[in-house]
Amino acid sequence: MPTLPTALDPTAPAYASHRAATLAKLAALQEAHAGALAGGGDKYLARHRARGKLLARERVELLLDPDTPFLELSPLAAWGSDYPVGASMVTGIGVVEGVECLITANDPTVRGGASNPWTLKKALRANQIAYENRLPCISLVESGGADLPSQKEIFIPGGALFREITRLSAAGIPTVAVVFGNSTAGGAYVPGMSDHTVMIKDRSKVFLGGPPLVKMATGEESDDESLGGADMHARTSGLADHYAVDEHDALHQARRVVARLNWRKAHPDPDPETVQEPRYDQEELAGIVPGDLKTPFDPREVVARIVDASDFDEFKPLYGTSLVTGWARLHGYPVGILANAQGVLFSAESQKAAQFVQLANQRDIPLLFLHNTTGYMVGKEYEQGGIIKHGAMMINAVANSRVPHLSVLMGASYGAGHYGMCGRAYDPRFLFAWPTAKSAVMGPQQLAGVLSIVARASAAAKGQPYDEEGDAALRAVVEQQIESESLPMFLSGRLYDDGVIDPRDTRTVLGLCLSAIHTAPVEGVRGGFGVFRM
CATH class of the missing domain: 3.90.226.10 (2-enoyl-CoA Hydratase; Chain A, domain 1)
Known part of the structure; x- marks a missing residue:
C-alpha cells in the first residue's frame, strides 16, 4: 500500500512550540x-x-x-x-x-x-x-x-x-x-x-x-x-x-x-475488522499547525494521521503542488481529500481541484476539504494567466458537486479560497474547525494595510496631508478587530461551523460524520456542472 511517509519530528523544538500553542x-x-x-x-x-x-x-x-x-x-x-x-x-x-x-x-x-x-x-x-x-x-x-x-x-x-x-x-x-x-x-x-x-x-x-x-x-x-x-x-x-x-x-x-421504526441505512457500515488505524500517532496532530499561520506546514502529515493505515493515493502530485489531492479510506469509508499545502491557490491548483471534484462525483465518493489557504493568487501575471476563470472553475465544481462534503479548518481560510474549499456558504454536510484556525475576508494585517493604502490615496487625491499617527492607530484597531472576529470561537458562536474540535479527535469526528452521511444515498452529479470557462 502507498503509505504516506512522515518528516514530523516530535523531539524538534518547532514541534514543541507548535504543540504548546495548540494546547493553550x-x-x-x-x-x-x-x-x-x-x-x-x-x-x-x-x-x-x-x-x-x-x-x-x-x-x-x-x-x-x-x-x-x-x-x-x-x-x-x-x-x-x-x-x-x-x-x-x-x-x-x-x-x-x-x-x-x-x-x-x-x-x-x-x-x-x-x-x-x-x-x-x-x-x-x-x-x-x-x-x-x-x-x-x-x-x-x-x-x-x-x-x-x-x-x-x-x-x-x-x-x-x-x-x-x-x-x-x-x-x-x-x-x-x-x-x-x-x-x-x-x-x-x-x-x-x-x-x-x-x-x-x-x-x-x-x-x-x-x-x-x-x-x-x-x-x-x-x-x-x-x-x-x-x-x-x-x-x-x-x-x-x-x-x-x-x-x-x-x-x-x-x-x-x-x-420499531424498521429503519435501514442506505449504505451498510464497513466491516470493522477491515478498518486499520493510521500508522502514525494521532496525538501528534496537536503539534503540526504552527502558532504563526504564515509558517507553512505539510497537510500530508495530517492526512497520514487520520486515514486508514496512512494509505493515500495522491492525484497529480507534481502539478499544482500547493493543493494536495488524493484518495483514501477513513474508518472504512472511501473519501477524496483536498488539502491546502502552501496556502495560496494558483490556476494549476484550481484546475486540478475541479477535475478531482468531477472524478469524485463520477465515483460517488464523499469529499474532505482540509483548509489552510490565504485565497487565490493576485497580481498582474496571475490575472493575465486567468486566475479568475480558473478559480471560478474550482468554485463551480464545488458548488455543483452532489457527493457529501466535509470541511475541517486547520489553519487559515481566507477570501474566496474559503469558498473554493467548501466553506459554510457551500453547504458541506459538516464543517468543523481546529482551535488553530482563522477565517475572514483576508488576514488582519492585509486588511488593515488595504484600508491604509486607500485612505492614503484619497488624501493625496485631495491634496491633503496624511495623518501618519492616526493611520497607525487605525491600523492597530482594525487588526485587533479582524483578529478577534476571525478566531474559531467567535465564528462557532455564530454557527459558521458545527463545532471547534481537538485536532487529536479529528479521525473520530470524521468517522462519526461519514457513518451518518451514509444513512442517506451517496450519489454524485453526472454532468450538470454548468459552464466551465476554459
Whole structure:
C-alpha cells in the first residue's frame, strides 16, 4: 500500500512550540465549553434537580445506547453574544437502538428552556443535518416557547422550525418528541407536528396558551392539567401517543419507538475488522499547525494521521503542488481529500481541484476539504494567466458537486479560497474547525494595510496631508478587530461551523460524520456542472 511517509519530528523544538500553542488554545476552548455545560448556573441547576428532574445532557445520555459516542454539534452557539453559551439547547448525533439519530434537548435551566435567536439558528441547523443525512430526529422538549423580550428576532423566522419538522416527516424521516415539562406556545407545535409523541404523567404540559393567557384572551378559568396535562392529552385530545410514569420511563418508551421504526441505512457500515488505524500517532496532530499561520506546514502529515493505515493515493502530485489531492479510506469509508499545502491557490491548483471534484462525483465518493489557504493568487501575471476563470472553475465544481462534503479548518481560510474549499456558504454536510484556525475576508494585517493604502490615496487625491499617527492607530484597531472576529470561537458562536474540535479527535469526528452521511444515498452529479470557462 502507498503509505504516506512522515518528516514530523516530535523531539524538534518547532514541534514543541507548535504543540504548546495548540494546547493553550485548547485550554481556552475547554473554558468556553464549560460555560455551555454550566447551563443556567448553580442556582437553577439546583432548583431543577430539587424538582426531581434530569438535566438535558443526562436525558441524552440515558436515551443513547450504552457505551456509544455522542457527537455534540454547535456547543458554542451564542458565544460572544448577550445570550448564554450553548443557546439553551443541546444538539448532536447519537445511536439509539442501533439507529443513528439527530437529537435535540432543551436546557430548562436557562430561562425555562425558552428559545432565543441563537436557539432557533441551532435548531434549524440540526434539522438541516437530519434532513440531508436522513437521520431520525428525536426532540427532548421542555421549553416555554420564545424568549419574549427577543420575539422580534424569533417570531417570523421561527416558523421555519415547524415547517422543517413536517418536511422531515414528508420525506419519510421519523420524528419523535418526548415532553419533559412545559411545552408552551410555539413549543407546543414540536410534539404536535412530530410523528410520535411521548408525555409524562404530572410533568408534561402542552398548550398553545397557558392558564394566564387563556384568562386574558377568553376570560376562562383553567388549570395546567385540564388545559394541557399528559393525562388529558393521552385520554382526551389524543396528542400523546405514549404515556410515561416518569422521565426514565419516557426515555425507555422513546427507545422502543426507535426500535420499531424498521429503519435501514442506505449504505451498510464497513466491516470493522477491515478498518486499520493510521500508522502514525494521532496525538501528534496537536503539534503540526504552527502558532504563526504564515509558517507553512505539510497537510500530508495530517492526512497520514487520520486515514486508514496512512494509505493515500495522491492525484497529480507534481502539478499544482500547493493543493494536495488524493484518495483514501477513513474508518472504512472511501473519501477524496483536498488539502491546502502552501496556502495560496494558483490556476494549476484550481484546475486540478475541479477535475478531482468531477472524478469524485463520477465515483460517488464523499469529499474532505482540509483548509489552510490565504485565497487565490493576485497580481498582474496571475490575472493575465486567468486566475479568475480558473478559480471560478474550482468554485463551480464545488458548488455543483452532489457527493457529501466535509470541511475541517486547520489553519487559515481566507477570501474566496474559503469558498473554493467548501466553506459554510457551500453547504458541506459538516464543517468543523481546529482551535488553530482563522477565517475572514483576508488576514488582519492585509486588511488593515488595504484600508491604509486607500485612505492614503484619497488624501493625496485631495491634496491633503496624511495623518501618519492616526493611520497607525487605525491600523492597530482594525487588526485587533479582524483578529478577534476571525478566531474559531467567535465564528462557532455564530454557527459558521458545527463545532471547534481537538485536532487529536479529528479521525473520530470524521468517522462519526461519514457513518451518518451514509444513512442517506451517496450519489454524485453526472454532468450538470454548468459552464466551465476554459
